[in-house]
Amino acid sequence: MKILLMSNTKIKYIPYANFYLNCIDCEKNDVHFLIWHRDEQADILPQKKVTLHEFICPQENEISKYKKVISYIKYRKFAKTLLKKEKFDFIIILPALPGTLLYKYLAKNFHKKFILDYRDISHEKIRFFRKIIANLVENSVATFVSSDKFRDVLPICSNIYTSHNFDPQALPFRNNRRQLPREHYPLRIAFWGFIRHKEVNISLLNRFGNDKRFELHYYGNEQATAAAMKEHIAEKDIKNVFFHGEFRPEERYEFIKNTDIIHNLYDVENDGIQAAMGNKYYDGIVFYLPQICNKGIYMGERAQKCGTGICIDLKNKNLADTVFSYYKNLDWEKFEAACDAEVENILKEYEKGEKIITDTLNKI
The missing domain is CATH 3.40.50.2000 (Glycogen Phosphorylase B;)
Structure with missing residues (x-):
């Protein structure tokens, strides 16, 4: 199976990626990782056999929203081209923001063939953006939230589970x-x-x-x-x-x-x-x-x-x-x-989440 982990930052800023990588047999599956290289600082390499795709576009975090929009348009183009070229079987989106840029494409081409990792409330007060997030959740095979409080802004769905920013x-x-x-x-x-x-x-x-x-x-x-x-x-x-x-x-x-x-x-x-x-x-x-x-x-x-x-x-x-x-x-x-x-309580939920990911991938 060809799997893509799709992120909008560097690997060292998403330690929770291991929550998913630990559930994937990288020897038996063709695993790819899309990252956004935003600065000149060195990144860390994945600990497992993974093919990296780097979107290189310098951008500071503390800049105007207008400048960020331009960068995200470029990122969207890069990501969509990658999806069309590589023809992945399954996608793990972490965090949710890259998914919002491609929600129509994902709904059409990856219905119930992606996991959404939701870790931040951003523009959910805007009705249109909230609908996009709801669309992603409903089309995902599973959505993981890093805080139960995030459920307040998501649709009521049986495919929402709790993960944690926990590093075993x-x-x-x-x-x-x-x-x-x-x-x-x-x-x-x-x-x-x-x-x-x-x-x-x-x-x-x-x-x-x-x-x-x-x-x-x-x-x-x-x-x-x-x-x-x-x-x-x-x-x-x-x-x-x-x-x-x-x-x-x-x-x-x-x-x-x-x-x-x-x-x-x-x-x-x-x-x-x-x-x-x-x-x-x-x-x-x-x-x-x-x-x-x-x-x-x-x-x-x-x-x-x-x-x-x-x-x-x-x-x-x-x-x-x-x-x-x-x-x-x-x-x-x-x-x-x-x-x-x-x-102990968090480990129980974390291990439950790992089982859900493993079972999901086995059904694809």
Whole structure:
């Protein structure tokens, strides 16, 4: 069988692709991967036998929507040409956005012959866009959502299942931080991923900047937001904030050793963020790291309910005291038990999803 994984970014930014690749026998099937190479940074190679198709078109994430439209028109042309040329038997679309560009073609040529991976709310408030998403879900043989909260914007269908931004390959490294002393000062609050949400991070700099009890560490892609943060840091002469640049996914197994609290804060006005379950939530429960999340978002509510983190208000002038007190008074035995329970629950859903993918491919 000839299978295409179709994405609009680089492999290193979609670790959840392994959720699907692990269910495919790449020796018996002809597996292809369409990626979008947007910058000059090196990508990682698939761990399995896969034919790569690279759409090369430089584009920063923090640019105007108009410029993005032009790039996506070019991407659509490239993807459609690839589909016609290669004549695939099955497609896995991750995330959903590439599918919205080709929804008519997919409905006509791949009805019940593709899986949709839905991981972000973008323009669903627009009626036409919401209809496109519904069309994709209904024509897919299966749709996986990375957060149950996403079901609120999708049609009620029996073919929607829950996956997670969970990386089983991280499990052998669970004790990397746990085996080190917890009493470390200053406390190191770390963020990893694409650095954006300028207002949130500027607020964080104002609350924790030059507080001798804390350090702020940022690992990841730096564009306009990081530049604005560095300018603010220079203006305020803040000394306890550090940027470490891009990293490979496996490198986090090392820098978590130098992390005490995960910064899992985002723009709460963004509908997609309010419903999302981010990668760092799972890193927190896997590596036994407490996380600070926003009030009013699904991920934060889940962390607080499970006992794996707290929800905070960035407007709180005493925020640094609140976070310091939270960490200092943590019952580590209860916290680690909460992480274990959450990992166990997620693993069950993850394995159920793998079985659904395997059974689906066997029927094609």
